[in-house]
Amino acid sequence: MIIAVDAAGGDHYPTSPVEGSIQAINENSSLTVVLVGPEDMINAELDGHEYNEERLLVQHAPEIVGMNESPAQAVKTKQNSSIVSGIGMHKAGKCDAFVSAGNTGALLAASTFLLGKLEGVSRPTIAAMYPTVNGVRLVMDAGANLEVRPSMYVEFAEMGRVFVKEIMGVDDPKVGLLNVGEEEEKGTDNLKQAFKELSALPNFVGNVEGSDIFKAKADVFLCDGLVGNIVLKFGESIPGALEMFVKKGIKDLGLGADKAKLVSKVLKTSLAEFDPDQVGGVPFLGVDGLTMVGHGSSSPLAIKNMILSAAKCVEHNINEKIIASLK
Structure with missing residues (x-):
């Protein structure tokens, strides 16, 4: 090869x-x-x-x-x-x-x-890998298409499912549509139509919220490129932000060197999933x-x-x- x-x-x-x-x-x-x-x-x-x-x-x-x-x-x-x-x-x-x-x-x-x-x-998509409690999963589109038609969400869902199954080893991956609420009537007209078209997929779990990503409520999280890129960049900022917050907490609590070292070790281990070096890259599906x-x-x-x-x-x-x- x-x-x-x-x-x-x-x-x-x-x-x-x-x-x-x-x-x-x-x-x-x-x-x-x-x-x-x-x-x-x-x-x-x-x-x-x-x-x-x-x-x-x-x-x-x-x-x-x-x-x-x-x-x-x-x-x-x-x-x-x-x-x-x-x-x-x-x-x-x-x-x-x-x-x-x-x-x-x-x-x-x-x-x-x-x-x-x-x-x-219809249009290729960037599938970004995102950490969850069940390991890395997909958020797509992550920036290639700022506007996504309902039929494109269905294409993204199918492509994402194939990638998650073959590369991540997840049997029968679940698909969720990122939205402002779980109810079917939530969101823009475009998202409402996308919900209807995605409902034909047996593995579609419906609308999911941003808080559901880390919980791994789905294996493929669908969104347009504007939302996806914001979610991706926010996720990338989390380790650095938490490190600053924890350092401030250690200082405010006056923890000794041994305790501070232990806290830092726990933080580093907990945030290992966020390390982009472990993922390497994302595909243009x-x-x-x-x-x-x-x-x-x-x-x-x-x-x-x-x-x-x-x-x-x-x-x-x-x-x-x-x-x-x-x-």
Whole structure:
């Protein structure tokens, strides 16, 4: 299996992509990784590492898409960028998936334009992984589609169920629609219609509220990209905020060093599920191929986990199963 990695994406390129790729091939002996980006830059970073040169390759792509560049403009004007080149390799069948910690908008735009959409999919979606009491679950859409038609919620539900079942190992995943209340008549006209159309699914649990996410009332939480991105970013802020609150509490209570250390240890253990490095990246579900995006600040561990997650999606034939579910 061959996974292409954007070596010029994210806040810590090329260090994180290079080190994460080396970790991935060391952990999975069936993997070959292709680092895509400026050749001189990648080789200079590789010079400081020992690695299997037959399973870690370099594909020259001289241009770099910045994190704040316009997605459409970047895809149009930077045809030799690591993102466009890497997805082009995927389109040509030269790799099985492409992963990046770079510009999310550019990656989504290039994936949709170059790879196209799966049969039966109106719009691809970003499926974000979110911690719950039962482990990580999906919140989707997480930013790709700020407005979502009722029929699209049904597509998202089917794609999300396939991913949760195949990758997270949850049998018969439940689907919930994020809303301002549990009652069927709650929400906008669009959400009311979405509720009606989702009700045809046997695993639909109805409307769920924000407080139900951590309780794992569903396995796939549906929302539009505006709500989903806010929920995602709020979740990412929780560990840092709690750390500040706890430090203030320790100081206000005058706890000794031993007790303070124990409290910090409990806090760190409790918040491990929030660590984005453990997830690595999230998939663009609905594109006719496999692309994944990671957090801009992705560490080598995050890149490694994103590569391994992409490999797992390939092994489980995610797209074929999504097409079958939509039919």
